[in-house]
Amino acid sequence: MAVQASESAAPVGTVPAAAPPAARRDRLRFLRNGKTATGLAILGLFVLLAVAGEWLAPYDPSAMSDDVLQPPSWEHPFGTTQTGQDIFSQVLVGTRGVLVVGFVAGFFATLLSVLVGVSSGFLSGIGDEVLSALTNIFLVLPGLPLIIIIASFLPDSGDVIIAVVISLTAWAWGARVLRAQTMSLRGRDYVQAARATGESTWRIIVFEILPNLTAVIASGFVGTVIFAVLSEITLAFIGVADISHWNWGTILFWAQSNQALGQGAWWWFVPAGLCIALLGTALTLINFGIDEFVNPRLRTAVRVRGGARMRVGFTPVARAPRGGAEPTGKAVGARETEETPV
Amino acid sequence: MKFVLQRLAFYLLTAWAAITINFLIPRLMPGDPVQSLLARYQGQLSSKSIASLEALFGLDRDRSLWQQYTDYWASLFRGDLGTSFTFFPTPVSEVIAQSLPWTLALVGTTTLISFLLGTGIGIFAGWKRGSWLDGLLPVTTFISAIPYFWLGLIAIAVFAVQWPLFPASGGYDTSLVPSLSGAFVSSALYHAVLPGVTVVLSAMAGWVLGMRNMMVTVSSEDYVMVAQAKGLPERRVMFSYAARNAILPNVSGFALSLGFIVGGTLLVEMVFSYPGIGYVLFQGVGAKDYPLMQGVFLIITLAVLAANLLADLLYMILDPRTRKEG
Numbered sequence: 001m002a003v004q005a006s007e008s009a010a011p012v013g014t015v016p017a018a019a020p021p022a023a024r025r026d027r028l029r030f031l032r033n034g035k036t037a038t039g040l041a042i043l044g045l046f047v048l049l050a051v052a053g054e055w056l057a058p059y060d061p062s063a064m065s066d067d068v069l070q071p072p073s074w075e076h077p078f079g080t081t082q083t084g085q086d087i088f089s090q091v092l093v094g095t096r097g098v099l100v101v102g103f104v105a106g107f108f109a110t111l112l113s114v115l116v117g118v119s120s121g122f123l124s125g126i127g128d129e130v131l132s133a134l135t136n137i138f139l140v141l142p143g144l145p146l147i148i149i150i151a152s153f154l155p156d157s158g159d160v161i162i163a164v165v166i167s168l169t170a171w172a173w174g175a176r177v178l179r180a181q182t183m184s185l186r187g188r189d190y191v192q193a194a195r196a197t198g199e200s201t202w203r204i205i206v207f208e209i210l211p212n213l214t215a216v217i218a219s220g221f222v223g224t225v226i227f228a229v230l231s232e233i234t235l236a237f238i239g240v241a242d243i244s245h246w247n248w249g250t251i252l253f254w255a256q257s258n259q260a261l262g263q264g265a266w267w268w269f270v271p272a273g274l275c276i277a278l279l280g281t282a283l284t285l286i287n288f289g290i291d292e293f294v295n296p297r298l299r300t301a302v303r304v305r306g307g308a309r310m311r312v313g314f315t316p317v318a319r320a321p322r323g324g325a326e327p328t329g330k331a332v333g334a335r336e337t338e339e340t341p342v
Numbered sequence: 343m344k345f346v347l348q349r350l351a352f353y354l355l356t357a358w359a360a361i362t363i364n365f366l367i368p369r370l371m372p373g374d375p376v377q378s379l380l381a382r383y384q385g386q387l388s389s390k391s392i393a394s395l396e397a398l399f400g401l402d403r404d405r406s407l408w409q410q411y412t413d414y415w416a417s418l419f420r421g422d423l424g425t426s427f428t429f430f431p432t433p434v435s436e437v438i439a440q441s442l443p444w445t446l447a448l449v450g451t452t453t454l455i456s457f458l459l460g461t462g463i464g465i466f467a468g469w470k471r472g473s474w475l476d477g478l479l480p481v482t483t484f485i486s487a488i489p490y491f492w493l494g495l496i497a498i499a500v501f502a503v504q505w506p507l508f509p510a511s512g513g514y515d516t517s518l519v520p521s522l523s524g525a526f527v528s529s530a531l532y533h534a535v536l537p538g539v540t541v542v543l544s545a546m547a548g549w550v551l552g553m554r555n556m557m558v559t560v561s562s563e564d565y566v567m568v569a570q571a572k573g574l575p576e577r578r579v580m581f582s583y584a585a586r587n588a589i590l591p592n593v594s595g596f597a598l599s600l601g602f603i604v605g606g607t608l609l610v611e612m613v614f615s616y617p618g619i620g621y622v623l624f625q626g627v628g629a630k631d632y633p634l635m636q637g638v639f640l641i642i643t644l645a646v647l648a649a650n651l652l653a654d655l656l657y658m659i660l661d662p663r664t665r666k667e668g
Contacts, residue, residue: 137356141363142604143605144601144602145623145638148627149635152635230489233489237491238624239628240627256613261495261502261510262503264503269492273492276487276492277492280488283487284486285483
């Protein structure tokens with residue numbers, strides 16, 4: 001899903017160059033960006049595991065055996081639990097739940113944020129006031145405790161329900177960014193022109209405004225997926241979500257409740273945590289890539305600053321890393337700052 | 343002044359919204375979990391605490407929703423959050439009052455430390471772009487993707503189990519009686535090291551990234567160049583010119599991150615069995631203790647709102663533009 005979102009981000013950067021070949025070249029450049037490529041590759045791997053995890057798993061994740069609390073070996077790459085369950089299989093099978101919740105929650109939260117954010121940015125007056133007050137309220141309310149409360153009142157805590165609950169608390173950030181962006185687009189000449197030619201409000205929103213928000217929407221989506229994955233794993237870890245269903249949080253839940261730490265069974269909780277961190281990093285990298293791709297200022301700013309460096313005493317080491325790809329790519333502006341709290 | 347009043351009005355509105363959400367959640371949910379809990383404790387609860395639970399959870403079907411709502415507010419104003427089932431028969435407000443200071447101390451100090459440390463590192467990393475400090479960036483990206491509680495688990499595994507340098511759980515040595523004596527305070531500090539470091543490490547990553555990026559942006563501004571050209575000492579340009587402007591998004595982002603940090607701290611408390619409000623919430627979740635969970639949510643929200651108000655005041659001091667409007 002993220003792949004789709006990233007690709008649909010391409011037209012924004014290519015609006016000036018209308019010819020299709022240019023668009024294709026640009027699209028490739030998006031993928032050539034080291035960060036995006038790395039992020040997408042890791043994400044693709046996890047998606048593959050989510051689809052095929054159940055067939056790839058060497059054992060039944062819930063099946064007990066006599067190999068109790070074994071450290072990693074060839075037979076059990078991630079070791080076994082106290083009841084002899086194979087942790088490698090648990091991680092493989094659990095990938096699906098994590099990704100499903102992440103993407104479903106990301107989808108619903110993005111939908112909500114587009115609905116609220118764009119209408120609040122496009123309307124003005126009392127409608128905007130009410131919607132943006134609503135957005136700000138949900139922005140300040142601490143999300144995790146709210147999710148815990150709602151989820152624990154629910155009689156049924158399946159993956160999709162949890163995802164919907166998460167999305168109810170996670171839409172506000174995207175809505176705020178979209179509102180600001182819509183407000184700035186609303187005053188542009190081409191929107192005024194569209195209005196003057198008699199286009200309906202709906203047409204203006206869907207065909208003039210929304211295409212130019214694709215990038216913001218895409219990066220909001222990716223950010224929400226990160227948040228949703230973390231929240232879901234947290235819920236499973238504290239036992240609010242359905243623990244009969246394998247996901248990485250469930251593994252950590254059982255590890256914690258069986259005193260894995262006290263027994264020195266590091267292999268019980270390290271793989272799941274590393275998978276979470278790896279998935280989160282991949283999604284963050286994709287988001288960095290979207291930022292740099294879509295906002296040309298972020299890209300050229302780097303070059304200009306690197307080229308016209310007159311302040312010798314000021315940043316003496318700045319030239320050195322120009323050869324290395326890493327630090328140059330890292331240079332970013334305010335947009336990334338906005339991403340961090342998500 | 344106008345700015346402060348506006349913000350105050352907004353936080354009052356948010357507090358009202360949080361309380362109303364808290365009121366509505368049990369009433370909107372299918373089934374009646376509280377009723378069944380209440381039935382289990384029938385005979386042990388005094389009629390007064392049954393009445394307060396009914397007001398909080400709307401078990402009295404004869405009253406209209408509006409009457410329930412006014413009852414709810416009335417009991418909140420009395421400071422009555424119902425009776426906890428986990429810590430039966432202690433009232434929820436008392437349980438929270440006992441655990442809140444621990445959380446406030448932990449969240450307060452760690453947030454402050456991580457904000458100052460993260461912003462400081464961000465200032466240097468942004469100013470000396472391209473130096474070895476840039477090597478920190480992939481690390482911070484990685485750390486910010488790790489859930490707080492997992493880092494806590496690793497910290498316990500390494501520093502409490504592998505090398506038993508620090509205690510793995512609890513907030514103080516259980517042989518001591520909580521008091522303000524030197525022995526107790528030092529034991530509490532000793533127990534706070536691992537959870538504290540965990541929260542600081544996790545929370546710091548976001549500040550470093552944000553501050554660094556803003557510093558990079560700001561240091562190409564004209565006023566920084568002018569300050570350079572005037573021959574001001576580099577330290578002064580860095581802090582008084584570049585950093586002072588670059589810090590503004592970090593301070594306004596503080597409000598948004600706070601809810602996230604508090605959520606993470608609750609989890610860290612659960613992992614470390616730290617006697618704060620997060621551990622109480624954890625026990626409440628395990629026992630399906632709805633009055634306790636709702637009380638905790640309410641208190642956390644109010645605390646976050648208060649902290650946000652403080653951050654707004656700080657922002658007003660830092661950014662003169664907000665003062666001019668009033």
